[in-house]
Amino acid sequence: MLLLTASAVSYVAAVDPNEAGHYPTCPFLALTGFQCPGCGSMRTIHALAHGHVQEAFGLNVLTMAMLPLLAFFWLRWARACALDRPVRTKVAHPALIWLLFGTIVAFWVVRNLPFGSFLAA
Template sequence: MTNDRWSALPMPGGLVGRLAAPFGVLVLAGAVVSYVAAVDPNEHGNYPTCPFLALTGYQCPGCGSLRTIHALAHGQLGQAFGLNVFVVAMLPVLAFFWLRWTIARAADRPTRTKPGDPRLIWALFALIMVFWLVRNLPFGAFLAA
């Protein structure tokens, strides 16, 4: 027997039951974006400071993501790119994987739990590390906002 034997079983509850988890994730994401849109992260005291930034003075790969989401929620794409280009670039990727998951659940197909090629995960990890390093170097200051 393989470890994936449970992923091949049909989901209970018909279409509504199968789509409950993707819909729940969508509602949660919408609630988070709505909250960040309403409570401005640019105002001091609304959110805690990044622990990595507070301890080291350097920005982590996620620094600026709340401000980026706030800018995107207000239709300010240029400002969002300036705050954290990596977050903006990853949003279509996240949307793709959410859509693929939702379609698989709607069709009652097993959702894929293992990546097809582990090199893709390592490439993403390397990209995050390079972004992290470059945004903290003098010539990469344009990546740090």
């Protein structure tokens, strides 16, 4: 999993998503003209790979907030595998999962409203 992630990040770091023609357009953006919660994530990863943290926050703050959470769950899983312990099938308490879902939906809606345009990159 680490190798796959490192490969994907390396590719996005090498092939600039800011240049047209390298990656497909977000289907949701193409169909509706509105940004999805993930719009700007590849550009965020590209900026991070080049050490531009402030730019990365400006492109997609939700992605930046989720990266530590993803790292935590990956490290927990890797530790369980390394210690030959059973991997928990329940990721988190259902209330936390619903909170995450609500946060994503709220970010999705707000970034497409006039007063939330600062969240749209």
